[in-house]
Amino acid sequence: MATRLKPVDAVTIGVGLTGSLAALELAKAGLKIVGLERGAARFTVPDFQSPPIHDELRFSIRKAMMQDNTKVAVTFRNDSNETALPIRRWESFLPGQGLGGSFVHWNGQSFRAQVADFIYKTHLEKRYGKKFLEACGPELIFQDWGVTYDELEPHFDRFEYLCGVSGTAGNIKGKIQPGGNPFEAPRAREYPNPALKEPYFGAIFRKGAESLGYHPYPQPSSNLSRPYTNPEGLSLQRCVFCGFCERYACEHFAKASPQTVILPALLNRPNYELRTNCEVLRINLDSTRRKATGVTYVDGAGNEFEQPAELVLITAFPLNNVRTLLLSGIGEPYDPRTGKGVVGRCYTYQTTGGPTVFMDESVNVNPFMSSGAPGTMIDDFGGDNFDHSGLDFVGGQYVGSIMTNGRPIEFHPTPPGTPTWGLEWKKAVARHYNHTILIQQHGTSTASRLNYLDLDPTYKDAWGQPLLRMTFDFPDNDIRMSQYIANKVVAIGRAMGGKTVVRGGTRKPYSTTFYQSTHNAGGAVMGDDPTTSAVNRYMQSWDVPNVFSLGASAFPQNITYNYSITIGALTYWALDAIKNQYLKAPGPLVQK
Amino acid sequence: MTAAPVNRLSLAVVVIGSFGLLGIAIAAAQTSPQGDPNRGAVVAAQGVPKAGVPACAQCHAYTGSSDGSGAFPRLAGQSAYYLGKELADYAGGVRSNAIMTPIAKGLGATERADVAAYYAEVKGPFLPLADVSSALFKRGEQLAKVGDESKGLQSCDNCHGPGGAGQPPAIPYLAGQYGPYIAMQLRMWQRGYRRNSDDAMAYIAKRLSDGDIDAVAAYFQQVRRADQLAQDSRK
Structure with a gap:
């Protein structure tokens, strides 16, 4: 029997990027808030200090910072004729667990989405026509987000200044800036900090890309280039290029994370209470099923509680946002046979995989000396930055040399034909370790009627609730897109002076057994039409207006770029509406 | 660390070269x-x-x-x-x-x-040291090994190596360094008189109180790497 607790104004399910950011905004507005986090509390000091934080076996291989999948896994299959099995080892994607969530172990790669991303359907139909899109694949789904880039720009700006993003602007108020990305959406002002220093591999990529007429620029980074105090009064230090960023927490106060840029301004407020080791089982609804009454959770000792709340914010990892909606019976679950229903619909991922460039022994790359976002990039193939007329796909990828580490267990590139073990393998590793440059292709994932999330009929979690089931494979459109760009990028590898260039590109079938991206998106998408979106343009549930589902679960299709900055901007956008509209007159912010 | 463009492999080449086995020019070493x-x-x-x-x-x-x-x-x-x-x-x-x-x-x-x-x-001996209070030593050890969240300070050992052993070539050891010298340098960084490293040290020194500086200095003066214990002039 659950113990009923004193009601509060708002509860967040998860205390990561969206959970801490939303709570800070509401706490400033005077609300009494409880943050429920299923993982443990953890802070830069003492939890992230070296040498323990540089334990590659513990963090990279055994995934110490990730969701405990002995308790709650995700099941996976490529198509709906197969039986899904639980993912027992996180490899393809790495959902975080613990205070700060995945925004602790992220790399700090800090892009904005583009103008066209938010009006994807409108933009593509206007430029290429409906027939073109139909030819790309009848199973594909294109949707607008219900919010435009111009509406989000102030929130992008605010979030970048919160994080202290280090970069070089490419477009300030429509004026193209030297040194930046000429394809980026117009920004109101320069980044808060200058770009990181360019590593040697980036300089080589820059030269190669420039020689082919492309437009290299420094990757925007939330690993800082200099000490910085953000508008919340919290200070960050500069990145020392230690090479332990993604999958790790920053020991230097140099990477934006809830611990560095949000939580210290939140945890000292008397109207905020953090409860860690608390697993939320469901959102409770009243008898009308149109109003949430709060949440039920289990604490670390196994005791069940009911926490009544006027406002429930689902602020978990995108996959867990969708699962929470499904477990709570909020919104109509998607049915792939009829195409009806919205929760679980439009699950998307990210197309990744670029070439490996093996250099001469005279080129010392020093990959161990790196930050999480040290790259030199080109956006010439990003999104819809190039004309797709005459091609057989939509979408695109950014391309860049982004080597985040040279860690000994994970990084040992060898050219094709090398044995995978033994003396010859060791010799090849020694030969190539310091003379190999990786190029990343990273891009759009188109939504498809065939790809979705639902509750698994067989497998349950430690509390007896169904696991989330993922049904996903890359649409052929996305494979054609990635392979087209792979052909172009091979030429960059050669222009860089590569002795051997191993072609990259995404391939089918999608496999969960090797790392690709932690940018799982969609499943509770935002939009203007309640028949094709689970939440409205403010990420408010169409069906239960005092529930908001914040984060990348709201993306109708996935964008070219690493998505954290766009999530931050969307969170500020939603909280702006909650503070200025919803709290004054609780109810639907958009009429059905 | 970016200010130290030495790389491990080129150093290895240099060692071989100094024995006259290979006439490799040290092209990569800056x-x-x-x-x-x-x-x-x-x-x-x-x-x-x-x-x-x-x-x-x-x-x-x-x-x-x-x-x-x-x-x-x-x-x-x-x-x-x-x-x-x-x-x-x-x-x-x-x-x-x-x-x-x-x-x-x-x-x-x-x-x-x-x-x-x-x-x-050279392996110079470690000279005898006066005792320090255990409270001072413990505070120094805390800052050196763990840091201080309330001041936004990471541990010294993050960069200066476990036990302050240094991370050569760029980052000096602190273990066994004289306390008065460490304290003096931290105060120089704090007040802007020493500026020849990346701004990391100035930033950190400004967050240390006088007591913190004395504690860190007292701690590192006492620390030895395992292989240095034999160098203590008095046991």
């Missing part, structure tokens, strides 16, 4: 020239009289243990890269000290590299 420790030993012992440079040994001792007052840093076993860079910074005016600046200016680039190579090699 460091100062590789010094000769034997020539450096002469500079340490006798100085360069014609350039008005006194013997290093007068203050730093021939063994690199310095004189025990803590006014002069221990040099023994510090990386040649680091020592060479500090001398170059003194010579170029980036780091400033009434005694060291004219000395470094008097030495040529080759002599600076030589003497750096010499002091990197």
